[in-house]
Amino acid sequence: MTDFTSAGGEAVELRRGQSLLTVDRKTRRRNAAEGRFKVYGLIAISIALVMLVILLVTIVVRGIPAFTQTFVSLDVPLRAEVLDPDGTGDPEVIRGVMTFGYAPLIEEALADAVAETGVQTEIDAAALVQMLSSGVAADIRDRVQENPELVGETVTIEVLASSRADGYFKGRVTRESLERDRNLSPAHLDVLDAMRDAGIVSIHFNWDFVWGADASESRPEEAGIGVAMIGSFFMMLVVLVLSLPIGVAASIYLEEFAPKNRFTDLIEVNISNLAAVPSIVFGILGLAAFIQFAGLPQSAPLVGGLVLTLMTLPTIIISTRASLKAVPPSIRDAALGVGASKMQSVFHHVLPLAMPGILTGTIIGLAQALGETAPLLLIGMVGFIASNRPDGLAEGLLSPNSAMPAQIYEWAKRADPAYYERAWGGIIVLLLFLLAMNLIAILLRRRFERRW
Amino acid sequence: MYDAKLDERVTTMDDIKISARGVQVWYGDTHAIKDVDVDIADRTVTAFIGPSGCGKSTFLRCLNRMNDTIDSARVEGTILLDDENIYDKRVDPVQLRAKVGMVFQKPNPFPKSIYDNVAYGPRIHGLARNKAELDDIVEKALRRAALWNEAKDRLQAPGTGLSGGQQQRLCIARAVATEPEVLLMDEPCSALDPIATAQVEELIDELRENFSVVIVTHSMQQAARVSQRTAFFHLGNLVEYDVTDRIFTNPSDPRTESYISGRIG
Ligand SMILES: Nc1ncnc2c1ncn2[C@@H]1O[C@H](COP(=O)(O)OP(=O)(O)OP(=O)(O)O)[C@@H](O)[C@H]1O
Ligand SMILES: [Mg+2]
Numbered sequence: 001m002t003d004f005t006s007a008g009g010e011a012v013e014l015r016r017g018q019s020l021l022t023v024d025r026k027t028r029r030r031n032a033a034e035g036r037f038k039v040y041g042l043i044a045i046s047i048a049l050v051m052l053v054i055l056l057v058t059i060v061v062r063g064i065p066a067f068t069q070t071f072v073s074l075d076v077p078l079r080a081e082v083l084d085p086d087g088t089g090d091p092e093v094i095r096g097v098m099t100f101g102y103a104p105l106i107e108e109a110l111a112d113a114v115a116e117t118g119v120q121t122e123i124d125a126a127a128l129v130q131m132l133s134s135g136v137a138a139d140i141r142d143r144v145q146e147n148p149e150l151v152g153e154t155v156t157i158e159v160l161a162s163s164r165a166d167g168y169f170k171g172r173v174t175r176e177s178l179e180r181d182r183n184l185s186p187a188h189l190d191v192l193d194a195m196r197d198a199g200i201v202s203i204h205f206n207w208d209f210v211w212g213a214d215a216s217e218s219r220p221e222e223a224g225i226g227v228a229m230i231g232s233f234f235m236m237l238v239v240l241v242l243s244l245p246i247g248v249a250a251s252i253y254l255e256e257f258a259p260k261n262r263f264t265d266l267i268e269v270n271i272s273n274l275a276a277v278p279s280i281v282f283g284i285l286g287l288a289a290f291i292q293f294a295g296l297p298q299s300a301p302l303v304g305g306l307v308l309t310l311m312t313l314p315t316i317i318i319s320t321r322a323s324l325k326a327v328p329p330s331i332r333d334a335a336l337g338v339g340a341s342k343m344q345s346v347f348h349h350v351l352p353l354a355m356p357g358i359l360t361g362t363i364i365g366l367a368q369a370l371g372e373t374a375p376l377l378l379i380g381m382v383g384f385i386a387s388n389r390p391d392g393l394a395e396g397l398l399s400p401n402s403a404m405p406a407q408i409y410e411w412a413k414r415a416d417p418a419y420y421e422r423a424w425g426g427i428i429v430l431l432l433f434l435l436a437m438n439l440i441a442i443l444l445r446r447r448f449e450r451r452w
Numbered sequence: 453m454y455d456a457k458l459d460e461r462v463t464t465m466d467d468i469k470i471s472a473r474g475v476q477v478w479y480g481d482t483h484a485i486k487d488v489d490v491d492i493a494d495r496t497v498t499a500f501i502g503p504s505g506c507g508k509s510t511f512l513r514c515l516n517r518m519n520d521t522i523d524s525a526r527v528e529g530t531i532l533l534d535d536e537n538i539y540d541k542r543v544d545p546v547q548l549r550a551k552v553g554m555v556f557q558k559p560n561p562f563p564k565s566i567y568d569n570v571a572y573g574p575r576i577h578g579l580a581r582n583k584a585e586l587d588d589i590v591e592k593a594l595r596r597a598a599l600w601n602e603a604k605d606r607l608q609a610p611g612t613g614l615s616g617g618q619q620q621r622l623c624i625a626r627a628v629a630t631e632p633e634v635l636l637m638d639e640p641c642s643a644l645d646p647i648a649t650a651q652v653e654e655l656i657d658e659l660r661e662n663f664s665v666v667i668v669t670h671s672m673q674q675a676a677r678v679s680q681r682t683a684f685f686h687l688g689n690l691v692e693y694d695v696t697d698r699i700f701t702n703p704s705d706p707r708t709e710s711y712i713s714g715r716i717g
Contacts, residue, residue: 137662201456205590252605328560330556330558331560331562331563333521333556333560334561334626335562336518337518337549337556338549338553338576338626338630339546339550339553339556339573339577339630340551341546342546348572
C-alpha cells in the first residue's frame with residue numbers, strides 16, 4: 001500500500017515537470033493504438049463496401065437481360081379455310097383446332113416477313129420457324145379462341161423469338177456455339193440480323209417475365225416469376241397474420257407478466273435455441289405435422305406460411321422482448337403509480353414505446369422468411385407451376401404454388417443458359433421486394449417513433 | 453381561498469391516516485426494513501430522513517404496494533389505511549394506488565403531451581365525464597403543481613421536452629390529478645434548483661390542505677421547512693419519530709442527533 005502510493009507519487013512528480021507542448025511516450029503510444037484501430041475499421045468497412053458493390057453490379061449486369069426479350073412482329077393470316085373450313089363461325093369449331101393447325105399459318109407469316117427483308121437464305125420455311133418460340137402457336141390459338149371474329153383476317157402479332165435467337169442478340173449465343181446446335185444454325189442468324197435491320201425483330205421490356213408463370217424446360221423465353229410472386233405474397237400474408245400477434249403476445253407475457261422462475265428460464269433458453277435451428281429442420285417438421293399428420297395439401301402457400309411462421313416466431317419474440325426490455329422501468333412505475341393496472345401500463349405506455357423495435361424485428365423476420373428456400377423444398381413448393389392464378393384468397397392459400405426463392409433455385413438448376421439468366425433476373429425481383437419491405441419498415445418506424 | 457380552513461391546519465395525531473405495525477421488508481436475503489411501527493396523520497406532511505440505503509424509499513413504497521413490482525421483495529406486517537389492511541388478500545393494489553399517489557425520485561413523465569400526462573390518471577379512473585371536465589381537472593392539477601403559467605400555452609407539447617424541474621412538477625400534477633388521499637414523494641427535489649425546490653415546497657405545504665403527504669428527503673432544512681412530523685430511519689430501523697421541531701431541536705436518540713448534526717450518513 002505504501003509502496004504503491006510512493007510509486008504513484010514518483011510518477012506524479014515526473015508528470016508535473018512535463019510540458020504540455022511535448023507529447024510524452026505513453027500518450028504517443030495510446031494515440032498510435034487509436035490510429036491503428038481507426039485504420040482497421042476503415043479497412044473492414046471498405047472490404048464490406050467493395051463486396052457489396054461487386055454483388056450489386058453482378059446482380060444487375062446479369063439480371064437485367066432477363067427483363068428484356070426478343071420479339072418478332074408477324075402479320076399472321078388467320079385463314080378461314082384452315083381454322084373454320086365450313087364457315088360456321090361457331091366458337092366450338094374454332095376451339096377444336098389444334099395448335100398444330102396454326103403451324104402452317106405461322107410458317108407462312110414468317111416466310112413472308114423474311115422475304116420482305118430481301119435476305120437470301122437456303123433455309124426452308126419449316127426450319128425458319130426454329131427462330132420463334134415453340135409456344136407461339138398456342139399463343140395465337142388462345143388469342144383466336146378469345147376473339148373468334150378474327151378468323152379470316154390478317155392480324156399483326158408480336159410473338160416471342162426462341163431463346164436461342166434471344167440469346168444471340170443478348171450475346172449469350174454465338175455462331176461458334178451454334179455449329180453443333182440442333183435447333184438453330186448460324187445461317188438462321190443471318191436471317192435474324194436482316195430482320196433486326198428491317199425492324200421486324202425488336203428487343204424490348206417483357207412484362208411477362210414479371211407477371212407471368214413458369215414455363216417448361218424447353219421454353220425459357222416464356223417463363224416469368226409472377227406466379228411465384230403470388231405464392232410468396234400469400235406465404236408472407238400467413239406469416240404476418242400468425243407470427244406478429246402470437247409473437248408479440250408471447251413476448252409481452254414472458255417479459256411483463258410471467259413469474260421469473262426455472263420454467264420461464266427454460267422457455268427463454270428454448271426460444272433462443274429455436275432461432276438458431278436450421279430452416280430445413282422446420283421444413284421436415286412442417287412436412288410431418290402439416291401435410292402428413294394434419295392432411296393439408298402439398299405445395300400450398302398455407303403450409304409454406306405455417307412452416308415459415310414457426311421459423312419467424314423466435315426472431316420476432318427475441319426482438320420484441322429486447323425492445324420491451326429497452327423501455328425504461330420508470331415509465332412502468334409512473335403508470336402503476338397513478339393507479340394503472342399492469343395491463344394498462346403495458347398497452348398504454350410500454351407497447352407504444354417498444355413499437356418501432358417490434359416492427360423492425362417483424363420485418364427482419366419476414367424478410368428472412370421471404371428469402372427462405374430450404375424448408376420449401378421439403379413441402380414441395382419447388383417445381384414447375386405452369387399457370388394457376390388463384391381466383392380468391394382462400395384458393396390462393398390452398399392451390400399449389402411456388403415461391404420466389406424456390407423458383408429461382410428451380411431455374412438455376414435447369415440446363416438452358418437462358419434459365420440461368422432468368423434466375424439472376426428473379427433475384428433482382430426478390431431484392432426489390434426486400435427493399436420495399438425495408439422501406440415499409442423505415443416508414444413505419446418513423447411513424448411510430450416519438451422523437452421526444 | 454384556503455384562509456377559511458387555516459385554523460383547521462393543526463398537527464395532532466388524532467386523525468390517523470396510515471398506521472403501520474411490525475413492517476418487515478426483505479429483498480431476497482437482505483433485511484431492508486426491520487419491524488417498523490409508524491402512524492401517519494391525515495392532512496400533515498411527514499418527512500422520512502436517514503442516511504442513504506437505510507430503507508426510506510423501501511418503506512415509502514410499502515405504503516402503496518409498489519414493492520409488489522419487485523420480484524425479490526417480501527413484505528410482512530400490517531399497514532392500515534383508514535383502518536383497512538392494504539396487504540389484505542382482498543385488496544387490489546391498483547385500487548390502492550389510485551388512493552395513494554406517488555411522485556418518484558427521478559422525474560418520469562410519459563413520452564406524451566403535457567396534457568395527456570396529467571389527464572392519464574383521471575382518464576383511466578373515469579374522473580371526468582366529458583372533455584370540458586377533463587380540461588378543468590388538468591388545469592387545476594397544473595395550477596396546484598405551479599406549472600400552469602409555464603405550460604398553459606404548450607399543453608400539447610411533449611412532457612419530456614420540459615426542464616428537469618418542470619418535469620418533476622408535471623409528475624406532481626399528474627399525481628394530484630387523480631385526487632389521491634395520500635401523496636408519497638421520494639426525494640422530489642433532488643433534481644431541482646433552489647427556485648424550483650422552493651416552488652415544490654410551497655406546493656407541498658398547500659397540498660397538506662387536502663392530502664396526507666409523506667416526503668423522503670436528504671435535506672434537513674427541507675424536512676424542517678415543510679414537515680410537521682419527521683421519522684428518522686437508520687439501517688432499516690425506525691429510530692425516532694416525533695414532531696419535526698422536537699427531532700431537530702431535542703432528539704431523544706443519540707443516533708438521530710449525530711445524523712442531523714452531520715456525523716453519520
Ligand atoms: N430492488 C432491490 N433489490 C435488492 N435490494 C434492494 C432493492 N432496493 C433497495 N434495496 C436495498 O434495500 C436497502 C434500502 O434501500 P432504499 O432504496 O430503501 O434506501 P434509501 O433509504 O431510499 O436510500 P437513498 O437515500 O440512497 O435513496 C438498501 O440496502 C438497498 O441496497
Ligand atoms: Mg431512496
